[in-house]
Amino acid sequence: MKTLVILAHPHLSDSTVNKAWSLRLHEEQDVTVHDLYSEYPDFKIDMEREQKLLLEHDRIVFQFPFYWYSSPSLLKEWQDEVLAYGWAYGSQGTKLHGKEFMLAVSTGGPEAAYQSGGYNHYSMSELFKPFQAMANLTGMRFLPAFVEHGVRMLDQEQVNESAEALIGHIKKDY
Template identity: 75%
Template sequence: MKTLVIVVHPNLKNSVINKMWAERLHQEKDITVHELYVAYPDGKIDVAHEQKLLLGHDRIVFQFPFYWYSSPSLLKEWQDVVLTYGWAYGSEGTNLRGKEFMLAISTGGPEAAYQAGGYNHYSMSELTKPFQATANLTGMRFLPTYTAQGVRFLTKEQVRESAEKLVEQLKASY
């Protein structure tokens, strides 16, 4: 299975966990790591290139830090221009149908903050419903989300362990 991990972090070089995840994923032969902010520092996305990348992979993963209950802005722009009507959805838009889709998300706040009664009042599953809806609209199968929460409080060893667990989940069969 060929996996495309689209890493979306506006300051990856200063990240702790997303940087470690990307570095670890680069070591895997069946995983393509595509860093959007590196590829498009000006925010101008090459739609044809992105669509070709999607076509060449079986599993699509969005990796990002959770910002304001969503993804960094470049991923939203990417979705707007790449996942177009007639290509990704609609009666003629069947290019992603049957592919697998997954999220790999990090949060600064602890897991307890992301549940009913917690600081943010909603679970990660509730907050990621728009991504699940995207999978549904495009005909992709939404896989369980990989999350690392409370990353500000993790040790270096825990960060390394989270990278290994991410690799394990990406290689899992569903």
């Protein structure tokens, strides 16, 4: 199975976890890591190139730090540009049908903050609903997300363990 990881981190060089994930993912032969902020610093997305990348892969992963209960802005711009009507959705928009989709997300806050009654009042499952709706609309199968909470508190060994766990999650048969 060929996997495309669409990485969206505006400050990857300053990241600990997302940078470690990216480096580890680059070691996998059947995984393509596509760094949007490196590729499109001007936010001018090449829709045809991106659509071609999607067609060449079976599993699509959005990797990003959780910003204001969603993804960084370039990933949203990517969705707006690439997942076009008539291509990704609509009566003729069937290009992504049958592909698998998952999220790989890091949060600064602890897991307890992301639940009913927690600091943020909602679970990650609830906060991920727009991504699940996107997968549904485009005919992709929404797979369980990989979430690493409290990344600011992780030591290097925990960061390395997280990267290995992400590989296991992304390569798992669902």
